[in-house]
Amino acid sequence: MASVWSGMDMPDLDLKRYERQTRLSGWGVETQQRLKGSRVFVAGAGGLGCPAALNLALAGVGHIRVCDFDTVEISNLNRQFLYTEQSIGTNKAKSAQEALFSLNPEIDVEPVSDEITAHNVDDLVADAEVVIDCLDNFRTRHVLNLCAVTKGIPMVHGAIWGLEGRVIFLHPPSTPCLACIFPKTPPQEKSPAVGAVSCAIGSVQALETIKYLTGVGSVSTGRMLLLDFSTMKFQELEVTEDPRCPVCGQLGTGTE
Ligand SMILES: [Zn+2]
Incomplete structure (x- = not known):
């Protein structure tokens, strides 16, 4: 069977690296090239950010900006697998960039060691096509949500609590925003x-991002995926826009 890149001349992309994924229906070489030109902002390089950024890097997302102001501590090492004992005391974004470079040197990973605030978020997210919420607090999540809604780009929210986790793809006005679902902080x-839980949720966040960027499959719009690993019961919760939402409530009203 001929490989999908037979006869292709694309010296800037080592297509052998991506052979197995380009065999997916609808993926192909052109889609892989599109992925190489994509820009994703990963907010947080902890338990969710490590698997999210790793899976983007492995898939060949060309420009990944990883943002985390925190330093690696030994208590992170049960789940934040981009770091080793030698990383303790170093900035997470910088250490993540080094680990991701060793896994895929063909892509551009930019570490940002700033704390995300209302003042710098627009510049940090810049021209990203998707933001992935791998944060651990709602104060910063709401800052990121407002930025994503204002820029009109999707945000892939993920969170864990013990053996439970959730993921949702947010892209108003066709979906609610984070403030519609969680109005309070x-x-x-x-x-x-637990590492296996954050790894699973962060990986699903990366997959939703990759599906959005490639157009392969469909993202989970309007449905929050709830995964209870303690019982292995997975549910979907239907979520709807709040027309009075202070963040996205004016979108989609046809007044512009
Ligand atoms: Zn909203």
Whole structure:
């Protein structure tokens, strides 16, 4: 059987690396090239950000900006697999960039060691086509949500609590935004965290992003995926836009 890149001359992309995924129906070489030109902002390089960024890098997303101001601690190492004991004390975004470069040097991973705030978020996200919410607090999540809604780009929200996790693809006005679903900012708490759970949720966030960028498959619009790994019961929760939402409520009204 002829490989999908037979006769293709694309010196800037090592297509052998991506052979198995380009065999997927609808993916192909052109889609792989599109992925190489894609820009994704990964907010947070912790338990969710490590698998999210890793899977983007492995798939060949060409420009990944990883943002985390935190430093690696030994208590991160049960789940944040881009880091080793040698990474302790170093900035997570920079250490993640080094790990991702060793896995796929063909892509551009840009580390950002700033804390995301209302003042810098627009510049940090810049011209990204998707933002992935791998954060651990709702205060910053709401800052990122407002930025994504304003720019008109999707945000892939993920979160874990112990053996449970959730994922949702948010892209108003065709879906709710984060503020429609979680209007309040709950107090910050340190959740119990198991590596296999955050790894699964972060990987699904990356997959939703890749599907959006490639057009392969369909993203989970209007449905929040709830995964309870303690019982292996997975559910979908239907979510709807709040027309009074202060963030996205004016979108889709046809007044512009
Ligand atoms: Zn909203």
